[in-house]
Amino acid sequence: MSLERIKFLKSIKKLLKYKTIVAKHFKHVIIIMHRILVDITLINNSFCKLGGVKMRDVYEYAKYFIKNKLDTNPNTYDGNMKLQKLLFFANMISLATYDKLLFEEPICAFKNGCVIEKIRLRYKSDYNSFYNDSLSFNPDFNIEEYDVLSDTVGIFGELSAKELSEINHSYDFWNKSYKNSVKLNGYRCKEDSIVDIDDMRTEIQKMKLILDAYHQNKIIDQNNEIVNGVKFYYDSKEVEITDELLDELYDFSLSADEDSYTLYIDNGKLVIY
Numbered sequence: 001m002s003l004e005r006i007k008f009l010k011s012i013k014k015l016l017k018y019k020t021i022v023a024k025h026f027k028h029v030i031i032i033m034h035r036i037l038v039d040i041t042l043i044n045n046s047f048c049k050l051g052g053v054k055m056r057d058v059y060e061y062a063k064y065f066i067k068n069k070l071d072t073n074p075n076t077y078d079g080n081m082k083l084q085k086l087l088f089f090a091n092m093i094s095l096a097t098y099d100k101l102l103f104e105e106p107i108c109a110f111k112n113g114c115v116i117e118k119i120r121l122r123y124k125s126d127y128n129s130f131y132n133d134s135l136s137f138n139p140d141f142n143i144e145e146y147d148v149l150s151d152t153v154g155i156f157g158e159l160s161a162k163e164l165s166e167i168n169h170s171y172d173f174w175n176k177s178y179k180n181s182v183k184l185n186g187y188r189c190k191e192d193s194i195v196d197i198d199d200m201r202t203e204i205q206k207m208k209l210i211l212d213a214y215h216q217n218k219i220i221d222q223n224n225e226i227v228n229g230v231k232f233y234y235d236s237k238e239v240e241i242t243d244e245l246l247d248e249l250y251d252f253s254l255s256a257d258e259d260s261y262t263l264y265i266d267n268g269k270l271v272i273y
Contacts, residue, residue: 012155012167015209056145058103061087062119064141064149066134070157071123074131078161080123081112085164088114089207090152095200096207097151098144108193109177112161113168117190155214171206173199228253232272234263245270 065071065086071079087103094102108115122130141149156164168174173195181193223236227246230253234241252261252272261272 011213012210015206015213055101055104058087058105058116058119060137060139060141061090061103061149062116062123062130063134063137064139066131067137068153070153072160075127080120082161082164083123084115084120085113085161085168086152086156087116087119088168089156089164090148092200092204092207093151093155093211094144094148096204096211097148101197102145102148107195108190109174109181109195110193111178113165114174114195151211151214154218155210171203173203225249229259230256231260232263233260238265239263239270 062083065083066074070086071083073079073082088107091102091107094100103116105116105118108117156167159167176199177193177195181188181190183189224231224233225241225246226232227249230249232249239245248270249272264271
């Protein structure tokens with residue numbers, strides 16, 4: 001991971017401030033029950049429309065992430081947790097960018113962050129089938145959907161499940177729904193853990209700030225000059241690489257402590273940081 005990438009990921013965190021035991025002979029029962037629920041969901045989705053347009057099932061986005069090997073450490077607890085967070089953040093990015101959800105399946109607030117329960121359960125109990133379905137999946141996403149997925153992967157794809165969980169915990173609506181689900185006797189009610197879309201909207205500005213920082217970073221990353229082994233990132237609309245500037249960058253590189261820097265103009269003067 002590049003130094004600029006590390007700095008950017010750190011900036012995200014600053015921006016936000018930041019037993020289950022199943023008997024082996026019961027596992028096939030869980031799988032059968034899950035597949036029945038999937039069939040029911042597919043039937044319901046054929047009748048459910050939002051704004052006159054049928055929304056995609058969250059399974060399509062989950063398969064996309066799995067097919068592209070984004071569930072780091074696949075078929076593990078961490079792999080499942082990372083997949084959940086990518087789906088959650090994709091929904092937030094869609095809401096921040098296009099003012100609409102990517103999918104309408106309920107999002108639950110669990111201890112380690114937000115979860116789409118039907119995806120979590122299938123990944124946990126029926127991974128091999130889920131994986132094979134994902135490999136053969138051929139998406140037909142529209143431009144907006146690909147845009148959202150691209151931003152999701154670009155911003156969060158390299159982070160670990162733990163890091164994604166920490167960022168997820170910075171949202172107050174997660175904390176509100178999680179606490180609401182915990183009862184006095186310690187029992188957790190999944191129905192009471194469902195996150196309200198209106199609560200998500202109240203904190204959408206956080207995601208907009210992350211998106212703005214990411215897109216700006218992409219612009220900078222597209223322009224760089226390597227001088228004496230040191231990479232200098234810059235905005236070509238603001239900084240012109242002249243012979244004089246190259247000489248100045250060379251002198252700077254002789255005592256540089258890091259292998260990459262960013263250039264910008266402040267009040268007519270060059271700033272290197």
